[in-house]
Amino acid sequence: MNPAEPIHPEGPAPAASPARGDGRVGRALRAEQRFLRRPLNLASRVLLLAAAVAIAVSFCFPLWRLHLVAPQYEEGLDLFIYSYRIQGGGIGGAHLAEINNLNHYIGMKPIEQADFMEMRWMPFVFGLILLLILRAAVFGEMGNLVDLFALYSYFGVFSIGAFYYRLYTYGHTLDPKAPMTIEPFTPLLIGTKQIANFTQHSYPQGGAWLLCLSVALIVAAGWCSRKEAVA
């Protein structure tokens, strides 16, 4: 298929349409089928390639940053979360050990990358999504985009849910023998919160914004070709 071919504005369904029935439902189904088979024009494919690049580049940046500030830590302690690793701030990632060391006073389990099963498969899923984007760009049908969008949204919501569950678990399984006793709590997923002498700031970072951008690009790719005529 050559996206440079002239566009037929009305795009009547070809006679070979497999849709059956003439009722309202039938028409709607036919319209849907037509929609799913709409070709993606050059602009859409370029946007998809851009979305793929955004995902690839997102690996270089953290998705999330937890920033902890206390009187003794004016400059703050940082945890950067990537899809595939946890990185402490400071020289040699020293902030992670520092946060764990501070957390042992309240009996919180140490944050260790080995415990994060999802970090093993998440990059794989991102790779899969990236491949599906490239597939959509090559095959160039609206249906590919719908698959992609559904899978991507599910994955996104699932990941954020899993992240929240992690935070909840860490804050609610405190060693009862810890030197300091505090009420179980859930560290904030997004926003700013006071926990003992620390103010926690939790916000998405470059990687997350690039992923959001990739979603937006996928949506935009669909939008650009929404009126393409089915061949």
Added chain:
Amino acid sequence: MKTHPTLPIAALASLALLGSLPACRGSGKPKASTSAGEREQNAIASYVAPGEKDEYYLFYSGGHSGQIYVAGLPSMRHISTIPVFTPYPATGYGFDEESKRMLGSFTWGDVHHPALSQTDSMYDGRWLFCNDNANNRVARIDLRDFKTKQILGPIPNTSGSHASSFVTENTEYLFLSTRFSTPLPRGRVADPNDYEKEFSGMITGVKVAPGTGEMSVGFQILMPPLNFDLASTGKGPSSGWVFFTSYNTEMAGTLLEVNASQKDRDYGAIVNWKAAAQAVADGKATLMEGAPVLDPVKVPGILYYVGIGKSPHGMDTDPSGRWIVAGGKLQPSTTVFDFAKIEKAVAAKDFEGEFRGVPVLKYESVVEGEVPVGLGPLHTQFDGKGNAYTSLFIDSNITKWKLPPWSDEERKDLTKVVLDKCPVHFSVGHLVVAGSDTKNPYGKWLVAMNKLSKGRHVVVGPSQPESSQLIDISGEKMRMVAEAYTEPEPHFAQILAVKDAKPIEVYPKAESKDPNAVWDMAETGVAREGNAVTAKVISVRSRFVPERIDARVGDELTVHVTNIEQTGDMIHGFGLNDHNVNIVIDPGETRTFKVKLTKAGVFPFYCTNFCSALHQEMQGYLVVKPAEGSPVAQAD
């Protein structure tokens, strides 16, 4: 003291000083001579608000405390102490194996003249060197972690390494020379009455390895028994040379106060250190106490003398490298030499004679002028804008004057080049201008290090600190803005812009190279091999792992403690009751101590450096059972 005919005032002033200070200054209640507006202006000039930082480091020599003190400028606040030649339990220095090895059997030193390392005649912020006048040593402090890394010495054939440490323009060498002469080789006994014949001095060039800073004796030059005092290295046109002052041209071995103050001139020693290093490479040295020693009579061209005003102290090269200023402490002027003329005189063999087989440059041929700065000029510093600042011990002030080139009118009457005087309290020894010994000084600040602080502070008993005064030299007139006290006793100091140093705050885990370091709690523990018990311990808020060490009487206990913190100021100590042990381990550092166990018992150890809310709980026990086979042990 003999009164010099031309210097009755100097003698009188000296006597006044030796008796008591003039009443107006020594009354104990110094009157503020500044107006309210000036006071406010001065206060603001040195004020560093809470949370703000100083612009410069001030590295004071600590004199016979054996240490280096670090203060901030312009606040003058003492920030930290770098232990060098004296144990210092506050940082565990002298208690762990590494620092004990460096200190050897000495427990004190006498730090006189710190010197920053240089590259192309500018401070490079790598090292600070300082000497020990008492035990003939020189030390290197690494400015990456502000810690003493090497102590070289006792240096062979040397007694009293006073004129030290002065580094060359690319830190190839640093110099030291003997304040005291002795019979050589050391250990030989001769009568001090035969001083002139039997005693010798020595100038030493200490070689500094370019990458590591490792010091070694490069060459020595055998000198007559003069008392060498201070030095400075050449730069620019005087590159490759080093200039020393000496007193006791009389070569008196007794009552130097009188007998070394008879002649009107003493000798400055002008050393071509590049030629000396080459002479050693050419095999012209003989070994003495294992050091290559050059005899300047047999190796011409490495040493020249020049007459200098009576009993000089400082011999300071200006930032351009052309003017060399010597202060004759028993005459009312400083002598300015022109290196261009020195070079010419050396080439033309323009000598006025020989001293012990070494040429003496003709004074009139090399001198530029004698500047009447006042009484007791000791030491001169430079601001890089053509001005010199000389400390006057007897007059107790700092005198600002103009370096050559001078106009004909000025040359006729050199009082005209004296620009300003600033009284200091009291009896200033050394002074330091920020960056004076570089080719491009920072200028701006001058610190006067006064030998007497009497009456300047609330009474703290008969043992008194010294006073240091901060003078703003950015304007035409000097302006004293602040005063601080230092422990005995700053002789000289170096000022380094904070921006020109790159110190660390923690030792990065990735750089941990100590084979006995442990970072994983699973690797800690106590192991025995015969009578040797070795514990590998982790310190981390707020515990030691392991917290129990078992041993027996007669064991040699070695403890390696690794502080696995990676956060600034999370320092842990390890104090062991009853065993005279306290080591302090900085974040990321591993330190080792050894102790021979001689008594049974259960001995607590604890963190001595406050670390956390549960610091008090950070403790453990050393359990020492009676020796195996002893009656008590069998009953056990």
